[in-house]
Amino acid sequence: MLNPDDSGSRERGISRRTFLRSAVGTTMVDAASGFLDDAKAAEGSGVPVAVAGPEPVPVTLKVNGVERTLRLEPRVTLAEALRGPLGLTGTKIGCNRGACSACTVWIDGVTVCSCMILAIDIGARSVTTIEGLAQGETLHPVQAAFIEHDALQCGYCTPGLVMSCAALLRNRPDPAAEEVRAAISGHYCRCGTYPHVVAATLTAAKARQA
Amino acid sequence: MATDETQRTEAFPSGIVSVGLSEVKRQIPSDEPPPLPPNAELAVIGKPTARQNGRAKVTGAIRFTVDISLPNMLHGGILRSPLPHAAVAAIDVVAAALVPGVRAILPIATPDAILRYVGAPVAAVAADSPAAAEEALRLIRVDYKPLPFVADLDVARNPASPPVHDSASAPAGDAHGFPAPAGLPLHGNVRGPATVTRGVISQGLAEADIVVEGEYRTAVQTHCCLEPHAIVADWRTDGLTVYMSTQFTAGVRHELAAAFDLPLSRVRVIVDGMGGGFGSKSSLGNYGRFAVALSRQAQAPVRLVLDREEEQMDAGNRPGTWQQLRVGAKRDGTLTAISVLSYGTAGVAVGAGVGSFAEALYACPNFESAQYDVFINAGPGCAMRGPGNVQGAFALEQAIDELAGRLSIDPLALRDRIDPSPVRREERRIGADRIGWHRRRASGADAGPVKRGLGVAQSLWGANVQINASCEVRVMRDGSVEVLSSVQDIGTGIGTVLAQVVAEVLGLRPEAITVRIGDTEFPAGPPSYGSRTTASITPPARTAAWRVLQALCREAAPVLNAAPEQLAARDGKIVVLGDPGRGMKFADAAARLRTDWISAVASRSDDYGGFRRRIGDAAIALQDLGGVQFAEVAVDTETGIIRVERVVAVQDCGRPMNPRQIESQVQGGVLMGISFALFEERIIDQNSGRMVNPNLEQYKLLGARETPEIEVAVLENYQGQSATDAYGIAEPSNIATAPAIANAVYNAIGVRLRTTPMTPAAVLAALGKIPARS
Structure with a gap:
């Protein structure tokens, strides 16, 4: 970390936390658990503001079908909550700012960079991580096809890629190669597995339809 | 080392399979296994084999x-x-x-x-x-x-620029320099030159009918490992x-x-x-x-x-370079002179040379190189996939392409004349066929705004070996098998290859082998750098498995009424050679063991034909590694966007061990090469000395949408040099890509881009449509 006296983010008056709050507050507030709604409603009204944190607050998360209540500081991202207290380390952090998509999970079936959303904002929505994709010992067709096509090398970006490709097949059971490339265009794989990822996803699509 | 009594002579397969095999006789240590036949005769080695930790990786279970x-x-x-x-x-x-x-x-x-x-x-x-x-x-x-600071290569070359180091702090160079021998002089921020001279360069230039000269630049590239x-x-x-x-x-x-x-x-x-x-x-x-x-x-x-910003600023990078090349040739293409002058910067570190690529690739009697390290106030560089040679190839392979154009000789025909390597000759033949080289037209032949072109470039890399690499193989009483070494799997899949090697020897399936690696509790394995892992660890793995099999056969021999040397392992059995009816299950043989498990540890012996050079625990094999890559591009002359549409990569690595993983790795080398050619650049603000793109959104990497169709072909090239005859592929596959693209761009638009990254702005500037970036 750089010395804060010289930090560009402070000069601009935007911290990561306020950015997250404003982004989440404007786009996802209706589904959030209520802290931000309370805070927004109370702003400027003279009514005491319900402030969450900075101490840990109870947060209930439904992950891979299981509900767990944790005590988390409001600044904890979903990725951090998954990897830390929930022990679901399959979700990876690569850049921690939504640029590499290694941390991709599903929220109500939609792919999301889990480093870009706070755990307290998940609310009642259900989270699916790489650990929740297989049915017991039976791999998801995308997972099986990734092995078959060697669509992984170091494997660090793999869970995120698998989540995006599996989500694509829910919406587009028979995608064209170009659609697969578009679906994973936000993912970085430094080992260069993209050709095999595309091939594996097309194979998985056929397997699901068979 | 073994004496005469401890050696024996064996005949090994030798040559390139697609050209024709012959035999080579080698003296080998008598406690090493007999020659491994060509892949076509093997059950597991050389066959596409699923990654041993694939399931753990796709389920997120593997622990980073x-x-x-x-x-x-x-x-x-x-x-x-x-x-x-x-x-x-x-x-x-x-x-x-x-x-x-x-x-x-x-x-x-x-x-x-x-x-x-x-x-x-x-x-x-x-x-x-x-x-x-x-x-x-x-x-x-x-x-x-x-x-006061200096954060620009050109500015730092000026003797009046602020000194980055004093004489005490300036690094002198170490084994990681490319090249950076100790004891080079320091003048201001400039350390060097490291020089190589062969023949008389002035004479070579005087003898030349044509001399091509050019200046080339490569930007600083950062590693961007996804795991920090x-x-x-x-x-x-x-x-x-x-x-x-x-x-x-x-x-x-x-x-x-x-x-x-x-x-x-x-x-x-x-x-x-x-x-x-x-x-x-x-x-x-x-x-x-x-x-x-x-x-x-x-x-x-x-x-x-480290977080991503720390990764970008202080976790190493590929040094940036400025190079000036002069290449002289006779009218028939025969080279008479190659001269390389380079100034590179690894920030506060050394090792910013451009390798031995120009010195070693082509036959040329007169050669000189002078390579300088220039210090600037920026994070230290370090080795990055094909260090030096990636930068050097970008310049030399464009110069050779330019020479071919000036001589009106096809670039492949020119290389057939000046490249002595029979391996690359075969790679050019295969690649030209796959890419459809006959379709290549004169530069800028397309009439419309989008112009297509074909280009080719070659790769060269030393075949490195770590000679203190060791490996252990254990057979348990229940017939299960372990292979153990501290060697680490950084994504190349070495664990899978070890399982293949042991399975081949013991007549088992690779899935049956438990791979225990990445822990110094096990015999010390090689590093995973310098494309040396497979070359270093697979021979001792085969030797250890062979020795443990001999011990097992001694247990099985009395039961089968045969001498131990009459026994072999195949299809899960110990069988009597020449009498296929007589045999016992591998597990039944193991059950006869006196102890719970037996084990053998082996270490890497010298290459049977000797090494070119030994440096401590490392060595360089006699033969080189390489490859030839062909690129097909489309250049939009209105937007300046270069699209790489297709790449054909023909590579060699001795004996290919696992074609599936090799294909993955070559694709990775090609894609990192395209990314280097078109997108990647560490940008430092000259007023603050700060990197302005220390992240993954403004430091631009290639993604899935920029990924072309990639066709990989790998030679089987046997030399009889070790128990497996296998060498590496990671770095050689990353060296030829950028110049192949640059040459294809020239073929498309008739203008040569001599700087990475070849951005749309650079294309438009080269076409004279916008002013050049200063």
Whole structure:
């Protein structure tokens, strides 16, 4: 970390936390658990503001079908909550700012960079991580096809890629190669597995339809 | 080494399979296995084999270093210099020490220390939580006295530019330099030259009918491993255990023992999942030392993981270069002179040369190179996939392409004349056929705004071997088998290859072999750099498996009423040669073992035909590695966008062990090469000395949408040099891509781009449609 006296983010008056709050507050507030709604409603009204944190607050998360209540500081991202207290380390952090998509999970079936959303904002929505994709010992067709096509090398970006490709097949059971490339265009794989990822996803699509 | 009595002579297959095999006789140690036949005659080796840890990777179950969590583990962080050049006048950690949860503070830059780049470590802390560590770093007060700085290669060459180093601090060069021999003179910020001379260059130029001259630049490229540099250090009174995302567990163990004055026996290094290195995780690194020192101070495990900004600023990079080439030739293409002058910068470090590519690739009687390191106030460079040669190839292979054009000789025909390698000759033939080279037209032949072109370039890389690499194979009484080595799988799939080798010897399936690697508790394996892993560890794996099989056959022989040397292992059985009816299950033979398991440990012997050179524990094989790559591009002359539409990569690695993993790795080399050619550039603001794109959104990498169709072809090239005759492929596959694209772009638009990255702006400037970037 750089010395804060010289930090560009402070000069601009935007911290990561306020950015997250404003982004989440404007786009996802209706589904959030209520802290931000309370805070927004109370702003400027003279009514005491319900402030969450900075101490840990109870947060209930439904992950891979299981509900767990944790005590988390409001600044904890979903990725951090998954990897830390929930022990679901399959979700990876690569850049921690939504640029590499290694941390991709599903929220109500939609792919999301889990480093870009706070755990307290998940609310009642259900989270699916790489650990929740297989049915017991039976791999998801995308997972099986990734092995078959060697669509992984170091494997660090793999869970995120698998989540995006599996989500694509829910919406587009028979995608064209170009659609697969578009679906994973936000993912970085430094080992260069993209050709095999595309091939594996097309194979998985056929397997699901068979 | 073996004496005459301990050696025997064997006949090995020799040559390129698609050209024709012959035999070569080699003296080999008598305790090593007989020659391995060509892949066509084998059951497992050379067959596409699924990755042994594939399931763990697609389910997220594999544990990377960043996933390690130990009881009472602390979280470390590093305070870094905000200035490119500064003296530390004072440092005050009192407030930081009072932050609740802070358990250790490590001063790094003590008063009067000089900080030489933005991101240089100043202090480190460990605390109960990442937030407490972050807060403590915020509260460390440092009084920086700014010093004049220079952050540009060209400016730093000027003797009047601010000196980055003094004579004491300037690194002299070490084995990681490419090249950077010790004892080179230092003038201002310029260290060098490192020179190589062959023949008389002035005479060669005078004899030439044509001389092509050109200046080339390559930008600084950063490694961008998806897993950041990461370590969990657990210092205890009875020894140190370190979990580390490293390319060399055994090497880090040595570094730790030396740095902390510990016996090797008290240092253990472990890595399971390893999220990419590409050269940047070859050694302990400063952050590794900090984590261990913090753990020692706090008497608790410390986790230290760099964030992406730290990765971009202080985790290594491929040095940027400026090169001037002169190539002289006769009218028939015969080369008479090659001259290379290079100035490169690895920031505050050395090793920014352009390799031996121009010296070694082509037959040319007169050669000279002078390579300089230029210091600037920027983070230190280090090895990155094909260090030196990637930069050198970008220049030389364009110069050769330009020469072909000037001589009106086809670029492949010219190389047939000047390249003595029979391997690359075959690779050119195969590649030309696959890409459809006959379709190549004159430069700029397309009429419309989008112009297509074909280009070719060649690769050259030394076949490295780590001669102290060891491996153990165990057979258990229940017939299960383990292969053990400290060698780490950084994504190349070496564990799978080890399982294949052992399975081939023991007549089993690779899935049946338990692979236990990435831990210095096991026999010391090779590093995963220099494309040397497979070459170093597969021969001892085969030898160890062969020795353990001999022991097993001694147990089985009385039961089968045969002599042990009459027995062989195949299809899960121990069988009597020439009498297929007689045999017993492998597991039944194992059940006869006197002990719970038997084991053999083997280490890498010298290449049977000798080495070209030995440097400590490393050696360079007699034959080179290489490849030839062809690129087809479409250049939009209105937007300046280059699209690589197709790449054909023809590579060689001795004996290919696992074609599926090789294809993956070559695709990765090609894609990193395209990314280097078109997108990647570390940009430093010259007013502040700061990298302005220390992230993954403004530091642009190739993604899926920029990925072309890639066709990979791999030669089977046998030389009878070891128990497996296998060599590496990671780096050779990354060297030819960028110049092949540049040559294809020239073929498309008739203008040569001599600078990376070849951005749309650079294309439009080259076409004269916008002013050139100054």
